[in-house]
Amino acid sequence: MKTALKRLIAQMVSLMGSTSGGRYLYAQIVGAAMQRTEAVEHHGVGLSFAVPNAQNKFRVDTFSEKEPETLDWIDEMTPGSVLWDIGANVGLYSCYAAKRKGCRVFAFEPSVFNLELLARNVFVNNLAALVTIVPLPLSESRCVSTFNMTTTDWGGALSTFGESYGYDGKPLVKKFEFATVGLSMNDAAELLRIPPPDYIKMDVDGIEHLILKGGVPQLETVKSILIEINDAFQSQAQEAEQYLAAAGLHLKEKRRWKGTDGSSFETAFNQIWNR
Numbered sequence: 001m002k003t004a005l006k007r008l009i010a011q012m013v014s015l016m017g018s019t020s021g022g023r024y025l026y027a028q029i030v031g032a033a034m035q036r037t038e039a040v041e042h043h044g045v046g047l048s049f050a051v052p053n054a055q056n057k058f059r060v061d062t063f064s065e066k067e068p069e070t071l072d073w074i075d076e077m078t079p080g081s082v083l084w085d086i087g088a089n090v091g092l093y094s095c096y097a098a099k100r101k102g103c104r105v106f107a108f109e110p111s112v113f114n115l116e117l118l119a120r121n122v123f124v125n126n127l128a129a130l131v132t133i134v135p136l137p138l139s140e141s142r143c144v145s146t147f148n149m150t151t152t153d154w155g156g157a158l159s160t161f162g163e164s165y166g167y168d169g170k171p172l173v174k175k176f177e178f179a180t181v182g183l184s185m186n187d188a189a190e191l192l193r194i195p196p197p198d199y200i201k202m203d204v205d206g207i208e209h210l211i212l213k214g215g216v217p218q219l220e221t222v223k224s225i226l227i228e229i230n231d232a233f234q235s236q237a238q239e240a241e242q243y244l245a246a247a248g249l250h251l252k253e254k255r256r257w258k259g260t261d262g263s264s265f266e267t268a269f270n271q272i273w274n275r
Contacts (some may be wrong), residue, residue, distance in 0.1 A: 081198035098130040137161035167205040169233035185215025209239035219247035232267040251275040
């Protein structure tokens with residue numbers, strides 16, 4: 001059913017593109033979709049986010065339910081702290097941390113499809129003074145490599161930089177790619193002069209352990225890290241634990257969304273490590 005609907009939509013778009021009137025109508029539809037926003041409130045903090053498609057509407061509709069541990073973690077931050085949001089996607093948690101705690105947020109997001117929504121969300125919430133967008137991937141070291149993507153949808157995830165595997169360690173089904181420059185956490189601090197993080201949120205779907213390896217000095221001073229780890233991806237889980245423990249951090253808790261029960265994501269947890 002979905003495949004047939006997608007085929008029908010593709011045919012309609014192709015037909016619209018064949019005439020000047022159709023192209024104008026198509027441009028108006030896309031523009032109107034990008035301008036759509038939806039409001040959300042959590043713990044008295046009101047935010048608005050762009051919802052151009054079903055993916056982003058779902059993110060907003062489940063804002064308080066999908067990752068309550070992430071929101072609780074942000075609620076406990078020291079006001080005015082520096083947060084590195086590594087894998088910021090469209091910026092829901094970057095915006096919440098900035099508005100809730102006045103955090104100075106550095107939102108790392110390399111997806112060219114997510115960057116526009118991330119920027120729009122920062123702007124519509126009047127947070128440009130607090131949220132800095134860093135449109136580069138982080139990894140183990142500084143290099144030029146390929147950002148491999150499973151989708152070109154706005155708000156999409158499950159992509160990776162410089163590797164051929166995904167969040168579960170299995171081969172990535174790639175639908176789009178582009179070459180870009182990747183940095184380590186140490187490069188970000190030393191070359192870009194980004195202030196060292198008090199807190200790190202990391203969700204990059206598979207290379208978390210590599211980013212940790214390239215950021216050991218930053219880990220030694222950070223107060224707390226929230227990181228998504230897939231227990232079934234054993235090398236990722238073991239190496240991440242090794243780097244975090246060596247930095248003097250201790251696992252406080254790990255939680256996952258109940259909506260992943262029975263799916264391939266049910267072994268992926270948000271882990272919270274504190275000093």
